[in-house]
Amino acid sequence: MRKLFGLVVLLAGLVVYALLAMRLAVAVLPDDLIVQTLYYIAAGVVWIVPAVPFVRWVQRGRPS
Numbered sequence: 001m002r003k004l005f006g007l008v009v010l011l012a013g014l015v016v017y018a019l020l021a022m023r024l025a026v027a028v029l030p031d032d033l034i035v036q037t038l039y040y041i042a043a044g045v046v047w048i049v050p051a052v053p054f055v056r057w058v059q060r061g062r063p064s
Contacts, residue, residue: 002058002061003058003059003061005058006054006055006057006058007058009054010051010054010055010058013051014047014051017047021040021043025039025040025043
């Protein structure tokens with residue numbers, strides 16, 4: 001059950017994060033392709049930081 005919960009939370013969180021990152025980019029970034037590319041590369045990697053501990057928690061499960 002923990003893995004199903006983790007999957008739903010991770011996917012929902014990733015969708016929300018992507019939408020917020022896109023909205024921030026549209027509102028703040030200039031119309032410069034290089035700046036936008038660097039932002040989207042960074043935004044595409046940053047979500048991993050909070051996801052790693054969460055995935056470890058999901059994988060840990062109950063001790064046998």
